[in-house]
Structures are given as C-alpha cells and as structure tokens.
Amino acid sequence: MTRHILIIDPIEKLVVKKDSSLMLALTLKQAGHDVYLTTVNHLSFQNTTAPQIEVFTFNGKFADDGCYLNEFSMDSQAQLLPVAANCCFHMRLDPPFDLKYLRTLWLLQALKLYKCQVVNDSEGILLHNEKLYAYTHAKEKFPSYLGQSERQLKSFLLEQKKQGVTDIILKPVDLFQGEGVEKHPLEMDTILQQFQKMKTKYQGAVIVQPYAKSVEQGEIRSIFFDNKELGSIIKIPPQGSHLANIARGAQFSAIELNPTLKQECLRINESLAKNGVRWTAFDILDNKISEVNITCPGLLVEVSFAMKRNLAADIIEML
Template sequence: MAALTIGFLMDPLETVRVDHDSTFALMLEAQKRGHRVLYFEQGWLRFNGRCAEARMRHVTVRRELGRHFDVLDEATHPLSNLDVLFLRKDPPVDSEFLHATQLVELCQGRKPVYINDPAGIRDANEKLFALRYPDLMPDTRITRELPVLLDFIARNETGTILKPIDGFGGKGILFLSRGDRNARSAVELLTQGGREAVVAQAYIPESRLGDKRILLVDGEPVGGVLRVPSGDDHRGNMAAGGTPHKAVLTARDLEICERLKPELRKRGLLLVGIDVLGDYLTEVNVTSPTGLVEANHLDGVCVEARVIDVAERLAAERPAS
C-alpha cells in the first residue's frame, strides 16, 4: 500500500528503553514498512483557533542504545495531516492527559485512525473498566469509606490487595492480611484520610505464580507474558521488579478475551493489555499497554506487525472526507 504518515503522541523519545519499550517497537515496524514516522509530546499539542496541531519531529529509529533515533526535520502540522495517530503517553491519566484526548479530536477534514480512540481511553479507566464484568473479577470494592474497607479486609481469609484507582506500574499496591495491625493506617494513608476512593480486591493466591498480561489487537489475543513477582514482593509488574516468563493461555483466558472483544471493538480500543490472575480479570489497560517486546521473544510472535496491519486496513477504509 501507499506510505502512510503515522504519528505517535508519547513520552520523550530520548527516554525510551529500546530493548523493552512497546511504542518504540511500533515505530520500528511502521518504519520497516516504509511509513513516515512523526513523534510529538503532550506539551507540543495545541489548538490554533480552527483545529488541533502539534510541533512534530519526523524521525528515523533504530534499536541501538544511545543513538536510537535521528530527527530528519521538525515542523508544525495539523493532526488531520496524519493517517494514523497512536496515543501512547504513559500514565498517570491526569487532567492534562484527558485534555489532550479531547484536543486530538479537533480535526478539520479527515481525522486520523486513532489507536486507541480518545473517547474510548477516557471511558475505560484501567482499574474501573473491568467492573463491567463482575463475574470475571475477584471480589472487589471501590470506596473511600474506611469502615467498609476495614470490614472487607477483615473478611478475606487469603488477604486483600489495595491499590489507587489511577495507579500504574505497580505503584501504591499494598497487600494486607486479615488481622493486620497496619490495616487502619494503610487504609487512611491510601485514601488520604477518606478523601479518595481506592480499589480493594480479595487476594488471589495464584498471584505468587505470576499474573498474565494478555495483549489484544482488535479484540483478538495475539500474545502474552507471565509476570512473576520477586521473592520479596507481591507485585508482578515488570516496572516493580517482576520477571517475564512464557504465558500459556487457558480456556478461561480465552473466555475472558471473548467476553471483552465486542466492547473493546465498539469503543475503538484496538491495542489493549488485560491482566489476569489465576481465573480472574483484574485490569484492562488501554493507555499505553506494555509487554509487546517480551511477548514477541517468549511466544515467537510479532505483536507490532498485527497492530500495524490493523492501522493500515483502517486507514485504507477511511472515507475521503
């Protein structure tokens, strides 16, 4: 097909880990196919009185530590100049990020193919979206009320996981056993004295064996990683010290993926990473899901190729105006 102009709204390109970063893998695949790769940061996005535009860098990329990209040129472009726009800014999903998802929709003429759709990202909080499927999840509570949380902790024989609603990378996740003398203090700390709601989930003992990050492209599972926590931690997140292992998808994993597929497609959530502990869905990650490079290595797949396939197909199907 004809070369596309593909934009990436992302964190500074200087900071990416070339051997791990999923966005960088997507950029490499787009470039390999002859597409023009433009990158810009959230702070470079603006509204010019008629439409959204951004200062963008046309780059070439290579998997070489320390010299992994070159800037060919830098100019301001309206977002309508893009055929595809990857929204890959890492969390936190704060007010500035939400404002950016609104700005990128303000295009005159043809809008780019969004991966993922801005409205879908806004609607699908990574901790809360899974609550649409309570039968797939561990027993869960969302509240800021200390008595409710303390009662929940007291009733879970295997223990309780507490985590901030907008947390990421394993930050702020606590494990509390029933009868833990730190429970009240931990709840007060995480809720900021009852001012912020948190997620409380019954602890799944199988989590010691690792949690699965399953990558879905256009609703279909294409690869996965079993993230195993270190011996002195309960978190499997690779950012928190977990190590990647080959994941074998079970019938239950595939059932979860199939249940999610219609809603993900409906909302334009084309690249998603779901987290599964044992038989339970815990999170649906839609902002900048990671694990592509690890899944490729462990499963012998090329997740980014599947993603760019979808981007090319949707770009070709766009109406003329």
C-alpha cells in the same frame, strides 16, 4: 498514504530498550510507512484554521532478536504537519490518568473533527477505567472495594475475614506497573490507617482487595489488537515479592491462554471496540481478569521476545 503520529512521553522518561511505542514506531518506519513522534507539549488545536502538529522524525535499530531496541534517537528540530483525514494518532501516554492526561484526551476529541483516527480512541480511554472495567465486566471477578468511606470499607473487610482472607492489597486507581501497591495483614486498625494515608497521598478513592497468593505462581499478560490475540506471557515475581512486574524483576515466558480465558478476553474486547478501543492488554491472575489495559498497553517487546517474533508487525497489518 496514512501518516502515523505517535504521542509519547518525553523520550528521557522511557526505557528505550523495551518501550512498546518506540518498537511500533521503528517497525512502522522499517516497513516504509510515514511515521512521526510527538509529545503533549507539541499538540494543539485551533478553530480559526486547520490545526497543525509539531512532530519529530527519528532513527533507530533493533537488536539481533528483532524485538529489543539497540539504538533510538529523536531529531531535535520539530516540523509542522497539518491535521487531516490521513492522520492516525497513536495515543501512547503512560498513566497516571490525571488532569494532564484528561486534557490530552479532550484535545484529541477536538482533533477528530478533522476526520483523523486515534488509536486507542480518546473516547474509549475517557469512558473506561482499566481496573474498574475488569471489576465490573469480567464474569469471574476479584472481590473489590473502591471508594473513600471508612464505614463501607470496614463492612467489606469483615466480609473478607469471614471468607478466611488473611492479607489485603491496597492500591491507587490510576497508576501502573505496580506503583503504589501495598500488601498488609488483615488487621482492621492497620488497614484503616493505611487506607487513610493512601487516600491523602493520591487524593481520592482507593482500591482494596484480598491478596491473591496465586500471584506468587505467576500473572498472565495477554495482548490483543482488533480482538486478535497477538501473544501471552506468564510473569513470575522474584521470591518474596507480591508484584509480578517485569520492571521490578519478574521473569517471563510464553504461555497459551486456555479457551475459557481467551473467550472472556474476546467478549470484553467486543464491548470495548464499540468505543474505539482496538489495542488491549489483559492482566490475568488466578484465572480471573484483574485489569484491562487500554490507556497505553505495554510489554509488546517482552511478549514479542517470548513469542520469537515482532508483534508490532502484526498490529501494522491491521491498522
């Protein structure tokens, strides 16, 4: 019997009511699977004997809708389990994709020597940046600059100005849920000043793009597992906001992907699957893929609620 071990952030950092990882864990448990939780602090590897992992049991209860969680608690005492071929680790850590995140992926790569599964595979997460993958592999691409060079940025901005762009978005490479995203008028001095500030704050390259006004009409989130579409929603930002994030007040409802977009998602999934990426969540804006979420694809609860069924059960059928 497969033993499922979900690697999650500390539970006090999670919004338990709508956390995708906890939804999956509880659905696995209710379906009779052997399932546990663990955190980065309880993962380890040694090469003198078969490694063991500290894991925790848990209890929980869904709300009447079968999607949101009413209750969830994790036992305080850990137990030791050996890493073996029947283990399936679910990598469910949220970004930022920092050195701590990288160390965890390296550790999982080592544990794979014991023939365990990792979903999404640590190799796939290591190789592919969620934003950059969309900018390089989508057929219809957002004009994008990523780097630290002011000279090259000036050239990009002048080109955008010629195209009639009036507003610019700046954002860090490795955060999530709209964190760090800034919108500014395309005034060269202002953009360059904010660019320098963001480079310093996030210690590296910055993404710069023209502001897509279509975000005000909504951004699509579409979830796939093993290249099967589980469900899609459209997120409408609050009036006056440039961020279509549910955590920041966006409203959402179910939507059907048009055939062209669906085929584009399927094509990208086929490529990612070569490196063990099974669970993806696409952000789609203005009929273009803006991000391919692979580190910890989220909004499973919200998409399930909109689709009126627990999509974690669909994932379990494919594991």
